[in-house]
Amino acid sequence: xxxxxxxxxxxxxxxxxxxxxxxxxxxxxxxxxxxxxxxxxxxxxxxxxxxxxxxxxxxxxxxxxxxxxxxxxxxxxxxxxxxxxxxxxxxxxxxxxxxxxxxxxxxxxxxxxxxxxxxxxxxxxxxxxxxxxxxxxxxxxxxxxxxxxxxxxxxxxxxxxxxxxxxxxxxxxxxxxxxxxxxxxxxxxxxxxxxxxxxxxxxxxxxxxxxxxxxxxxxxxxxxxxxxxxxxxxxxxxxxxxxxxxxxxxxxxxxxxxxxxxxxxxxxxxxxxxxxxxxxxxxxxxxxxxxxxxxxxxxxxxxxxxxxxxxxxxxxxxxxxxxxxxxxxxxxxxxxxxxxxxxxxxxxxxxxxxxxxxxxxxxxxxxxxxxxxxxxxxxxxxxxxxxxxxxxxxxxxxxxxxxxxxxxxxxxxxxxxxxxxxxxxxxxxxxxxxxxxxxxxxxxxxxxxxxxxxxxxxxxxxxxxxxxxxxxxxxxxxxxxxxxxxxxxxxxxxxxxxxxxxxxxxxxxxxxxxxxxxxxxxxxxxxxxxxxxxxxxxxxxxxxxxxxxxxxxxxxxxxxxxxxxxxxxxxxxxxxxxxxxxxxxxxxxxxxxxx
RNA sequence: GGGGGUGUAGCUCAGUUGGUUAGAGCGCUAGCCUGUCACGCUAGAAGUCGCGAGUUCGAGUCUCGUCACUCCCGCCA
Numbered sequence: 001x002x003x004x005x006x007x008x009x010x011x012x013x014x015x016x017x018x019x020x021x022x023x024x025x026x027x028x029x030x031x032x033x034x035x036x037x038x039x040x041x042x043x044x045x046x047x048x049x050x051x052x053x054x055x056x057x058x059x060x061x062x063x064x065x066x067x068x069x070x071x072x073x074x075x076x077x078x079x080x081x082x083x084x085x086x087x088x089x090x091x092x093x094x095x096x097x098x099x100x101x102x103x104x105x106x107x108x109x110x111x112x113x114x115x116x117x118x119x120x121x122x123x124x125x126x127x128x129x130x131x132x133x134x135x136x137x138x139x140x141x142x143x144x145x146x147x148x149x150x151x152x153x154x155x156x157x158x159x160x161x162x163x164x165x166x167x168x169x170x171x172x173x174x175x176x177x178x179x180x181x182x183x184x185x186x187x188x189x190x191x192x193x194x195x196x197x198x199x200x201x202x203x204x205x206x207x208x209x210x211x212x213x214x215x216x217x218x219x220x221x222x223x224x225x226x227x228x229x230x231x232x233x234x235x236x237x238x239x240x241x242x243x244x245x246x247x248x249x250x251x252x253x254x255x256x257x258x259x260x261x262x263x264x265x266x267x268x269x270x271x272x273x274x275x276x277x278x279x280x281x282x283x284x285x286x287x288x289x290x291x292x293x294x295x296x297x298x299x300x301x302x303x304x305x306x307x308x309x310x311x312x313x314x315x316x317x318x319x320x321x322x323x324x325x326x327x328x329x330x331x332x333x334x335x336x337x338x339x340x341x342x343x344x345x346x347x348x349x350x351x352x353x354x355x356x357x358x359x360x361x362x363x364x365x366x367x368x369x370x371x372x373x374x375x376x377x378x379x380x381x382x383x384x385x386x387x388x389x390x391x392x393x394x395x396x397x398x399x400x401x402x403x404x405x406x407x408x409x410x411x412x413x414x415x416x417x418x419x420x421x422x423x424x425x426x427x428x429x430x431x432x433x434x435x436x437x438x439x440x441x442x443x444x445x446x447x448x449x450x451x452x453x454x455x456x457x458x459x460x461x462x463x464x465x466x467x468x469x470x471x472x473x474x475x476x477x478x479x480x481x482x483x484x485x486x487x488x489x490x491x492x493x494x495x496x497x498x499x500x501x502x503x504x505x506x507x508x509x510x511x512x513x514x515x516x517x518x519x520x521x522x523x524x525x526x527x528x529x530x531x532x533x534x535x536x537x538x539x540x541x542x543x544x545x546x547x548x549x550x551x552x553x554x555x556x557x558x559x560x561x562x563x564x565x566x567x568x569x570x571x572x573x574x575x576x577x578x579x580x581x582x583x584x585x586x587x588x589x590x591x592x593x594x595x
Numbered sequence: 596g597g598g599g600g601u602g603u604a605g606c607u608c609a610g611u612u613g614g615u616u617a618g619a620g621c622g623c624u625a626g627c628c629u630g631u632c633a634c635g636c637u638a639g640a641a642g643u644c645g646c647g648a649g650u651u652c653g654a655g656u657c658u659c660g661u662c663a664c665u666c667c668c669g670c671c672a
Contacts, residue, residue, distance in 0.1 A: 074622090088630070095632085124633065130663070233666085
């Protein structure tokens with residue numbers, strides 16, 4: 001039989017005890033981290049959310065409590081009454097926050113025993129993730145995840161306080177909502193009372209927050225779950241949390257300024273880092289030119305340099321042909337990396353192939369010139385021009401990529417990021433923010449033979465680019481902005497279209513005809529016709545922010561109950577099959593899996 | 596949909612060229628131990644080598660298939 005709690009009241013948390021409480025009678029409750037039985041004396045490390053404190057059980061002082069302590073095992077739930085006392089000379093443990101004191105236990109209750117846990121609940125044991133996920137409630141008891149969840153709470157609280165001070169109000173939006181075209185695959189929920197019809201879980205509260213602006217709430221926010229039925233990554237879960245914001249009567253710069261303040265407040269509160277404002281900005285075009293990607297890691301240089309013009313007339317056919325076909329030849333100079341082995345260079349070549357590149361040319365800069373398979377194709381003048389533009393010195397490694405502009409940029413840009421990690425250029429405790437602005441509004445989708453929205457269909461073009469919608473829509477720039485932190489996109493938003501005519505034109509460009517636009521988005525078009533204020537907003541990925549704030553490599557380490565890569569929950573075993581009765585109520589018949 | 600990695604005791608891993616009864620550390624159990632703190636000492640229990648076929652006199656090891664976890668490409672307005 002377990003001991004009963006009775007009228008015992010906890011007086012404080014284990015981790016809160018210090019020398020200041022010496023002499024006090026306390027009552028603690030928590031889990032057994034570890035028991036050390038010396039035959040006579042027994043020590044028990046008692047753990048709760050705030051930390052660990054040592055219980056000392058002396059058979060001479062209190063035989064009853066000591067006898068009880070002999071039964072205690074790891075993860076038992078205990079209550080202990082006793083006196084806080086200073087540890088004897090020479091037994092203070094400086095590694096513990098509470099190491100100056102211990103509890104001389106006079107009464108001990110075993111509130112609940114525990115099976116032997118499947119893994120040690122300490123910070124030392126590295127445990128396979130599938131086992132951690134199956135016993136997530138135990139994994140969450142460990143210090144790392146406890147810290148991550150407490151920090152996540154602090155961040156959410158800081159966000160709420162800041163936004164409240166800035167005049168934002170939190171309003172909930174529906175989770176059972178309408179499936180809309182464009183964007184990610186929707187999670188669908190069948191409707192019982194409207195058989196054959198489905199709700200969709202929101203990919204974001206986009207349309208509702210715009211409607212809240214039409215409704216006159218002026219500034220809205222919500223910390224809200226969003227759902228996208230797409231494949232997972234180390235930083236992507238099918239359900240994730242956004243800090244979702246929308247503001248009325250604002251320009252792009254207004255939104256960015258308010259949000260920078262929030263980011264600074266969060267970094268100060270969470271990890272005591274002063275973020276200097278305003279944050280850096282880069283246009284999309286410049287980001288691509290200099291870094292090859294629209295989410296550059298600015299903790300290091302290693303910039304890409306276009307050399308198409310220098311090699312267009314060269315004897316090296318690969319480069320000359322690409323130049324002639326309006327392609328891009330681009331290069332980066334890895335300073336001091338001429339020491340890389342042939343194997344390492346081969347690995348880099350394999351790396352860029354992942355992104356569709358056909359190959360990677362390299363040159364090691366030596367005292368007597370380039371050591372490179374391609375050096376012989378260039379004249380002395382061409383080599384001199386390349387050395388000049390790439391700012392080469394002896395000991396450098398030059399890497400060249402030639403392809404279509406899209407492939408060459410991305411492949412070399414990813415290689416830049418890869419090298420930054422590999423060479424240790426990206427420091428974990430450095431935080432380099434950059435806003436990426438002036439994204440293109442539309443992008444041509446070759447498969448579907450139509451334009452698709454780069455951001456989403458409600459993003460406003462820049463005012464001066466509105467005429468381009470009728471002439472060269474591909475050239476129109478969006479009033480959109482992403483916030484990139486250390487190479488990770490942590491937020492993105494835009495000024496929205498508040499003019500019904502422009503919105504209709506946008507749908508047209510996306511190949512959504514008037515009838516379909518009415519059917520899918522009629523409520524938005526109607527709303528825009530009833531006095532919609534100019535408005536815009538942004539959403540931050542809370543999970544990704546938490547990854548960076550906690551230094552986690554996996555998004556699963558900042559989510560209490562995450563899903564596996566196949567989007568299952570190893571703890572609850574969702575998703576699962578449901579009974580015929582449930583299916584019948586939903587008018588659903590399953591198709592046999594065809595193999 | 597595609598490419599890579601991993602899977603051996605409760606946990607973390609080793610296991611050679613295919614060859615005797617599959618090992619270690621931690622954990623667990625029992626005993627001893629009055630100042631430890633990832634306590635110590637002694638002894639013990641503990642295995643569907645992910646699963647299924649195949650090759651072989653013989654498979655943890657080789658082949659094929661399959662499942663799970665993971666990283667990446669595609670996908671993610």
